[in-house]
Amino acid sequence: GIQVEQSPPDLILQEGANSTLRCNFSDSVNNLQWFHQNPWGQLINLFYIPSGTKQNGRLSATTVATERYSLLYISSSQTTDSGVYFCAVGTTGGFKTIFGAGTRLFVKA
Amino acid sequence: KAGVTQTPRYLIKTRGQQVTLSCSPISGHRSVSWYQQTPGQGLQFLFEYFSETQRNKGNFPGRFSGRQFSNSRSEMNVSTLELGDSALYLCASSLSGAHEQYFGPGTRLTVT
Numbered sequence: 001g002i003q004v005e006q007s008p009p010d011l012i013l014q015e016g017a018n019s020t021l022r023c024n025f026s027d028s029v030n031n032l033q034w035f036h037q038n039p040w041g042q043l044i045n046l047f048y049i050p051s052g053t054k055q056n057g058r059l060s061a062t063t064v065a066t067e068r069y070s071l072l073y074i075s076s077s078q079t080t081d082s083g084v085y086f087c088a089v090g091t092t093g094g095f096k097t098i099f100g101a102g103t104r105l106f107v108k109a
Numbered sequence: 110k111a112g113v114t115q116t117p118r119y120l121i122k123t124r125g126q127q128v129t130l131s132c133s134p135i136s137g138h139r140s141v142s143w144y145q146q147t148p149g150q151g152l153q154f155l156f157e158y159f160s161e162t163q164r165n166k167g168n169f170p171g172r173f174s175g176r177q178f179s180n181s182r183s184e185m186n187v188s189t190l191e192l193g194d195s196a197l198y199l200c201a202s203s204l205s206g207a208h209e210q211y212f213g214p215g216t217r218l219t220v221t
Contacts, residue, residue, distance in 0.1 A: 030207055041146075041197050041215045048209040086152065088210075095164040095206040097142060099152035 002027045006087055013077050013107050021072040021103045023087030030090040032063050034072050037058035037084045037102070046072070046085075077107045111136065113213035118209045121219045127188040134202030135180050141183040142210065143169050143175060146197040155198075156171050158183055187218075193221045 003026040010036040013019055023032070034046040047054050047061040049070065054061055058077075067086065074081055084102040114133045122128050134141050141153040154167040158177035175185040181202075187194055197217050201210040 017147060031209075033209060035212075041199075041217070043199065043212040045209065054132075082122075088152075090207060095140070095142075095157045095159070096154055096167070097144075097201075098154065099144075099208065101151050 002029070002089065002091055002098050004087060004089055004098050004100040006085075006103050008103060009101065011103055011105045013105065015077060015079060015107055015109050016075050017089050017107075018073070018075045019077060019105070021074070021085055021105075023070040023072070023100055025068050025070075025087075025089050025098075027064070028092050029066070030092050031091070032065075033084045034061055034070070035088065036081075037086060039083065040078045043086070074105075075095075077105075079107045079109050081105060082107050113114060113200060113211055115198075115200055115213040115216050118214065119217050119219075121221060122190050124190055124192060124220055126190050127186060128190060128218060129184055129186045130218075131199055132185075132198075132200035132202075132213060134183070135211055136209075138202035138211075139181050139203055140203045140208075141177055141181065142201045142203075142206070143183070143185050144199045144201070145169075146199060146215075147193075147195075152199070155185065157206055162197045163208065176192035190220045192220050194218065 031050045035043045037098040049066045156166040164189040177183045201212045203210045
């Protein structure tokens with residue numbers, strides 16, 4: 001089945017720093033989403049981005065479907081950005097979603 | 110618009126028992142997917158339902174089952190609980206299964 005790899009697994013930033021999280025996938029996908037999981041377990045939608053680039057405030061994402069990767073950019077990080085960031089891909093024609101292992105981000109004040 | 114709701118939020122069960130979890134999707138969404146999250150295995154896909162039909166399932170034993178009702182609400186059932194079934198169970202809804210998914214707060218199941 002399709003493999004989804006996220007890097008780095010862990011990231012520690014000083015408040016105000018920028019970062020790039022990467023998601024590689026091994027096969028063609030129908031769609032791709034980025035989520036932020038808060039300490040209570042709630043998955044919060046960041047981007048639905050099967051291809052192209054989107055921006056939302058300090059966050060932006062780019063998916064290059066032909067090269068099978070997606071990037072999530074966090075600029076001017078804040079302590080509230082801490083948590084786990086997941087990439088999830090939808091398999092083509094299969095109605096199945098595969099999650100990466102996540103990137104655990106800690107932003108220090 | 111109300112979000113995805115899951116009940117109960119917390120549950121403690123004993124090995125060998127069975128449990129039923131409920132998920133109410135966003136109004137108008139007809140696809141519901143279920144996931145298990147554990148520290149060791151991460152977020153794993155359990156199954157997806159659309160219009161009361163299971164369209165796909167993950168690699169879980171037959172003790173894990175689900176169903177969807179005509180109003181799109183879904184339930185999942187785990188029979189003969191094992192300690193390893195302790196996890197956060199998340200459900201997500203989307204318009205069709207190929208669209209953006211929205212997650213509920215999860216049910217945290219502890220098996221003792």
